[in-house]
Amino acid sequence: MDEIILETPEDFNFSECLVYLNRSELECLHRVVEGTLIKLIPCLGQYYLIQIIPMKDNQALKITLLTGVIRDYLQVEAIKNYVRTWFDLETSLTSFYELGKRDSIVRYVTERYRGLRIVKIMDLFEGFCWSVIGQQINLKFAYTLKKRLIETYGESITFQGERYYLFPTPERIACLRTDDLKDLQFSGRKAEYVTGIANLFCQGALDETQIKHMESYEMIKEKLLKVRGIGHWTADYIMLKCLDVKEAFPIADVGIHNAIKGIMNLEQKPTIAEIELLSKFWKGHEAYVTFYLWRYLYD
The missing domain is CATH 1.10.340.30 (Hypothetical protein; domain 2)
Incomplete structure (x- = not known):
């Protein structure tokens, strides 16, 4: 079996991403097995069944090809790029975590789920x-x-x-x-x-x-x-x-409303107007705030 080592950024927690990926027993596009991830991916006109395992205290991922053979450098880079994009590894979270020092809602979720990345839909x-x-x-x-x-x-x-x-x-x-x-x-x-x-x-x-x-x-x-x-x-x-738009913010999402209600200990869900006021401080980070608020709901 061919193996590829992919270095990961400091603020990355593979286990947190698996929580998201393992949220439904009906999911059939990947399989989470004892802390590892298995998925069939298309790459350069071929299909590869890959297994992803964290290593070096989340400083790297080991990508094992369960089917298919690596024949050249282009294939290696294409598979690495697929996984990098899937887990949004090229995005710096520094400014997002800095926002958490100034915003109580962001601080609540970033302290609990630090290292969580937006897990993309690749197609x-x-x-x-x-x-x-x-x-x-x-x-x-x-x-x-x-x-x-x-x-x-x-x-x-x-x-x-x-x-x-x-x-x-x-x-x-x-x-x-x-x-x-x-x-x-x-x-x-x-x-x-x-x-x-x-x-x-x-x-x-x-x-x-x-x-x-x-x-x-x-x-x-x-x-x-x-x-x-x-x-x-x-x-x-x-x-x-899918499109890596950091300002994306589905403000009418019921999950966002419920998460804010829970985090702020509100008696009722916030109104759209109240969420608009809160989100003024999240400019440029709305997508990550949304994803972290969704993560709160899994608890």
């Missing part, structure tokens, strides 16, 4: 689909729908008796009728949204590189909001999880 199409699937249903049923979609239409391999999946491609989903997704218990509207988004990807109307090169949060959000099925919450979620 933009998957990010769009997941944000649509999760609308107006509970998290368990959202995972159920995602699992059905992946196991029905995603590519997979089998290793040591376990099956590992990739998220379905836009090309695969664009070929479906809405009734195909309704058979998986998607609502008619969500089936239309998902197949419609798949078609936009196939047509090149949603191009990740083009979107990432837009100049501002406002421009990206305007682009996303034009997509049928994408509202303000889903647009901010996609920017936070």
Whole structure:
């Protein structure tokens, strides 16, 4: 088996990231096993099943290829870059943690979850689909729908008796009728949204590189909001999880409201106006504040 060592920044806690990744037993795109992480990833036109293990007191990750063979330097760098991006390792958290010294809410979560990184969704199409699937249903049923979609239409391999999946491609989903997704218990509207988004990807109307090169949060959000099925919450979620937009802030998110209520010991959830006032101090760090507030809810 080939092994790759990836050095990690000082403020990185792999175990904290695993808490997020292990939040549902229905997750089928990766597997957390005794403090290690196994995932099938696409890389330079090939698929690799990788296992990630922390080492050197979180100063490095050991990436073991369970399937596939490394043949050149480009493959090594591509796999390293995949993992770096997945765990947002190139972002400095220094200014975010400095903010915690001045803001009581940020201080509360950063003291408890220091080293947590935003765990990205590496496939933009998957990010769009997941944000649509999760609308107006509970998290368990959202995972159920995602699992059905992946196991029905995603590519997979089998290793040591376990099956590992990739998220379905836009090309695969664009070929479906809405009734195909309704058979998986998607609502008619969500089936239309998902197949419609798949078609936009196939047509090149949603191009990740083009979107990432837009100049501002406002421009990206305007682009996303034009997509049928994408509202303000889903647009901010996609920017936070897929597009590395640090200002992304789904302010209407119920989880954010509940986390602030709990941290501040409030009798009722804060209003949008109250959250807007609090978040004035979070400028440029909204995405990380959001992710850390979500982490609070897992406790």
